[in-house]
Amino acid sequence: xxxxxxxxxxxxxxxxxxxxxxxxxxxxxxxxxxxxxxxxxxxxxxxxxxxxxxxxxxxxxxxxxxxxxxxxxxxxxxxxxxxxxxxxxxxxxxxxxxxxxxxxxxxxxxxxxxxxxxxxxxxxxxxxxxxxxxxxxxxxxxxxxxxxxxxxxxxxxxxxxxxxxxxxxxxxxxxxxxxxxxxxxxxxxxxxxxxxxxxxxxxxxxxxxxxxxxxxxxxxxxxxxxxxxxxxxxxxxxxxxxxxxxxxxxxxxxxxxxxxxxxxxxxxxxxxxxxxxxxxxxxxxxxxxxxxxxxxxxxxxxxxxxxxxxxxxxxxxxxxxxxxxxxxxxxxxxxxxxxxxxxxxxxxxxxxxxxxxxxxxxxxxxxxxxxxxxxxxxxxxxxxxxxxxxxxxxxxxxxxxxxxxx
Ligand code: NAD
Numbered sequence: 001x002x003x004x005x006x007x008x009x010x011x012x013x014x015x016x017x018x019x020x021x022x023x024x025x026x027x028x029x030x031x032x033x034x035x036x037x038x039x040x041x042x043x044x045x046x047x048x049x050x051x052x053x054x055x056x057x058x059x060x061x062x063x064x065x066x067x068x069x070x071x072x073x074x075x076x077x078x079x080x081x082x083x084x085x086x087x088x089x090x091x092x093x094x095x096x097x098x099x100x101x102x103x104x105x106x107x108x109x110x111x112x113x114x115x116x117x118x119x120x121x122x123x124x125x126x127x128x129x130x131x132x133x134x135x136x137x138x139x140x141x142x143x144x145x146x147x148x149x150x151x152x153x154x155x156x157x158x159x160x161x162x163x164x165x166x167x168x169x170x171x172x173x174x175x176x177x178x179x180x181x182x183x184x185x186x187x188x189x190x191x192x193x194x195x196x197x198x199x200x201x202x203x204x205x206x207x208x209x210x211x212x213x214x215x216x217x218x219x220x221x222x223x224x225x226x227x228x229x230x231x232x233x234x235x236x237x238x239x240x241x242x243x244x245x246x247x248x249x250x251x252x253x254x255x256x257x258x259x260x261x262x263x264x265x266x267x268x269x270x271x272x273x274x275x276x277x278x279x280x281x282x283x284x285x286x287x288x289x290x291x292x293x294x295x296x297x298x299x300x301x302x303x304x305x306x307x308x309x310x311x312x313x314x315x316x317x318x319x320x321x322x323x324x325x326x327x328x329x330x331x332x333x334x335x336x337x338x339x340x341x342x343x344x345x346x347x348x349x350x351x352x353x354x355x356x357x358x359x360x361x362x363x364x365x366x367x368x369x370x371x372x373x374x375x376x377x378x379x380x381x382x383x384x385x386x387x388x389x390x391x392x393x394x395x396x397x398x399x400x401x402x403x404x405x406x
Pocket of ligand 1: 047116118164165166167168169170172200201202203206207208233234235236259260261262313314315316349350351352
């Protein structure tokens, strides 16, 4: 009897989870052996993490136990951290020494913070957008309020919160925080005017590349809640409780959240793939150039949008679609067919702004290209979150982890 093909998927983010769930669904029982390897025993919703970071959602609500959504009869889950990938020998080694052979490998190991060479980021700012990372942010924020209150000499920097980067992550986080600040002030008996919130952005606008009317809506709303924007103002260095701007201004702040973008997991470059900021420019069928059996998806992959001639942003939406496409391609290759080119379908881009506020564009049916603001954007954003849960784990997952769109 022929040996079953071994499919190994690295990383249980949006791309990896979707690849495994689609392989399980589409592959006949026993047709291949599927192994998912990931650091944690849970998958987490990276696009929800601004909420637990600001303390407006329990961290547990943003994560899903992998074994609850994957079918253990159809795939194996291994909790572990990949330490190396040997493309020639077709082997993956974990930090604990376990070795996995593969016939097909899907690399979906996500991203880490990009600093663009700014010194002090890793030592003095919160930069890990993970469940463990955002728990620490939330605890630190609450501690700053209690510390300020309990000290006989108050230090203004204790209640100064700086967000570096007015991209999606920075805006969504400050949206949640600015919504929660009045409640924190009330709880900790702190006067509201003592809290300072800054968003510092290097580009000439917040949310670069976004529709100017939507940017204006977001900025007005956040400014109304007390957020101060410093636009066209790159950060040049971060020190302990101090942000130094390129124009020489210094902002003392005990809480610095770094959100200036991401780069692919270092594993990519360590494995010898040619990469730009840790992202591999993949072939149209999502394989790494020159590789027959290695697919790279999600934040570690780079694809050029031919309409704009710029890379597609590393979003959850594209990672999920890539996960499904990779499952189809592997299935076809196993059956002796060929792999097809992948084309992302952008269904919309929506950013939450805290509370029941959001804004963005949607690209589906009668709403094609429409700008949405406030409650309607909030509704669509949560419906799209629920659509993902439905695809991943069916109605059971929507009922346990789903979002209330109203
Ligand atoms: P981003 O690249 O979208 O934004 C980072 C911002 O930081 C940019 O505006 C950049 O000009 C700015 N910046 C860079 N260096 C700086 C410096 N030294 N000082 C000040 N500002 C600086 O990155 P992100 O927000 O981390 O998001 C990463 C990716 O994830 C993006 O592709 C984003 O679209 C995606 N994302 C999507 C959603 C969503 O769809 N809801 C949510 C979060 C993130």
